[in-house]
Amino acid sequence: MASATLYLGLAISAVVLLVVTNYRVRARKRLSFPPGPKGLPFFGNAFQYPEVDPWEQFAQWEKEYGDVVGLSLFGQNVVIINKYGAASDLLEKRSSIYSNRPQNALWAKYGGWDFAVTAANPGEFFNLERRFLSQFFNTSAVRQFFNLITKNTQRYVTLISTDPAKFRDWNRMLCRRTTAANILSAAYGHEVTDENDEWVQRTDQAMRSIGLLGTIGTHPIDIIPSLGLLPFRIWGRKFYKGMKTVQKCAREMSVLPFQLVKEQVHSGTAIPSITSTLIESHLLPDGSVKHEREIYGSAAVVYMAGADTTVSSIDSFILAMMLSPEVQERAQKYIDELLQGERLPDLDDRDSLPYLSAIVKETLRWQPIVPLGLAHCLAQDDTYRNYHLPADTMIIPNLWKMLRDPDEFPEPEKFEPERFINTQSVPPSLRTDVRDPEEMAWGFGKRICPGRHFAYATLWITFATLLTVFDISLPKDEAGNDIIPDLNYVNGIVIHPKPFRCIFKPRSDHALSLLQTTNDLQEGAE
Numbered sequence: 001m002a003s004a005t006l007y008l009g010l011a012i013s014a015v016v017l018l019v020v021t022n023y024r025v026r027a028r029k030r031l032s033f034p035p036g037p038k039g040l041p042f043f044g045n046a047f048q049y050p051e052v053d054p055w056e057q058f059a060q061w062e063k064e065y066g067d068v069v070g071l072s073l074f075g076q077n078v079v080i081i082n083k084y085g086a087a088s089d090l091l092e093k094r095s096s097i098y099s100n101r102p103q104n105a106l107w108a109k110y111g112g113w114d115f116a117v118t119a120a121n122p123g124e125f126f127n128l129e130r131r132f133l134s135q136f137f138n139t140s141a142v143r144q145f146f147n148l149i150t151k152n153t154q155r156y157v158t159l160i161s162t163d164p165a166k167f168r169d170w171n172r173m174l175c176r177r178t179t180a181a182n183i184l185s186a187a188y189g190h191e192v193t194d195e196n197d198e199w200v201q202r203t204d205q206a207m208r209s210i211g212l213l214g215t216i217g218t219h220p221i222d223i224i225p226s227l228g229l230l231p232f233r234i235w236g237r238k239f240y241k242g243m244k245t246v247q248k249c250a251r252e253m254s255v256l257p258f259q260l261v262k263e264q265v266h267s268g269t270a271i272p273s274i275t276s277t278l279i280e281s282h283l284l285p286d287g288s289v290k291h292e293r294e295i296y297g298s299a300a301v302v303y304m305a306g307a308d309t310t311v312s313s314i315d316s317f318i319l320a321m322m323l324s325p326e327v328q329e330r331a332q333k334y335i336d337e338l339l340q341g342e343r344l345p346d347l348d349d350r351d352s353l354p355y356l357s358a359i360v361k362e363t364l365r366w367q368p369i370v371p372l373g374l375a376h377c378l379a380q381d382d383t384y385r386n387y388h389l390p391a392d393t394m395i396i397p398n399l400w401k402m403l404r405d406p407d408e409f410p411e412p413e414k415f416e417p418e419r420f421i422n423t424q425s426v427p428p429s430l431r432t433d434v435r436d437p438e439e440m441a442w443g444f445g446k447r448i449c450p451g452r453h454f455a456y457a458t459l460w461i462t463f464a465t466l467l468t469v470f471d472i473s474l475p476k477d478e479a480g481n482d483i484i485p486d487l488n489y490v491n492g493i494v495i496h497p498k499p500f501r502c503i504f505k506p507r508s509d510h511a512l513s514l515l516q517t518t519n520d521l522q523e524g525a526e
């Protein structure tokens, strides 16, 4: 009798399970992919995908289809997210399944750039590289770089002061050199001393080589990865040569500097750096290094992901200061009250200068320099709202739209650090009741930018030092009218303003002498 009841129970459970599963499968089939513009058979929306400023078109589509827009590109499902809420729901709260990357086989697998965590899916390699990056760039570890960042910033400001009229073109070079100096020193202990530094040139050439293969993700090899097993010559001589250069540059960017530091570690001449520390802690008795690929990958990706982004944000800040003199004056008033003209700012002043921190946040918001973030990919089928999202759907977070969302940031085109400041409190403090642009600007979930504290510190000290020493203003034409810079940025994964002119006027001889004294002290100490 007992067993008859057991069999009946099992039978009922099986029927219930069948009905529920069947219902779920049917329900999922009834759910559809998020709405979006109607495409063509096979090509999907490929011809509607905008070549210039796609983030603006994506924001337009939001008005028609909602904040989650579905596209298809040659059969690849793509979802554009236009609102922070949806990005947080999927990329943060469901980060465990929304953290893959689209597999750019051409560049990563065949081009040799798969040492970079940016290309990896979560797994052993990803975890180890992220762990290494976090070891050096988490909130407290990053403090070890504060002196380095501050010293290089002061050198950058000194170089501008020696010939402020030369700003155009020259700033990009100086600024690039400064961020490169920060990163190459942190990553390899290499000190950049002049514009022709071999390491900077080599790394920049490697970064430029990525463009030789055309737009990432569009080559047939990216669509059908097994095509990469065929000889590269079948795609033409230009492609073949480009591919060889890309592979050579990948090695020079990653393995070569690693080998140099490894030799220095063995000979006892290594200057402490991310690479030397990781080599020392993974050295095996036979002289080889455990996790070699993850170590050289972590160091190389810092330059790849950190140099261009920081330069573009500094340029955006300079544009903002030229166009918003009242913001500049207010910031300088706070700086002067704190420093009393006795010293230059340092990173320990951050808590005392919340308005400067608000300027950093507003710079990240006003010109989202990674407008579409880095695409994520969905690891398994999922349901969101009434939509069915199949595995492998590519998710593009439209950071540009989120950071310029008028519901979160009224009059988003205005540069207004006040939106983050509680002016009622004395002294003023950062507001906690408004959306913080940093919740979006650094990306999401497991893939959030691991260099964000380093980047933030670099931006903060650069802005504070520039504002302490200079008045930044618009240049004038021959008739004495302001020359207004073009705010249309040059497209790319990281966008940049076009070269622009700018006036840097030292605020006083005293400010310049402070700079000189600080530099002299540093040179004396070295």
Ligand code: HEM
Binding pocket: 117, 118, 119, 137, 301, 302, 303, 305, 306, 307, 309, 310, 313, 369, 370, 373, 374, 375, 376, 441, 442, 443, 444, 445, 446, 447, 448, 449, 450, 451, 452, 454, 455
């Ligand atoms: C203003 C400067 C910067 C901005 C705005 C920025 C922004 C971002 C964004 C939006 C992502 C994509 C995150 C995602 O997929 O959800 C990212 C990824 C990344 N960033 Fe940054 N970043 C900056 C500076 C830096 C710096 C200085 C470093 C290195 C020290 C760095 C290292 C990385 C790395 C390694 C990734 C890839 C992470 C992964 O794929 O798991 N970034 N960053």
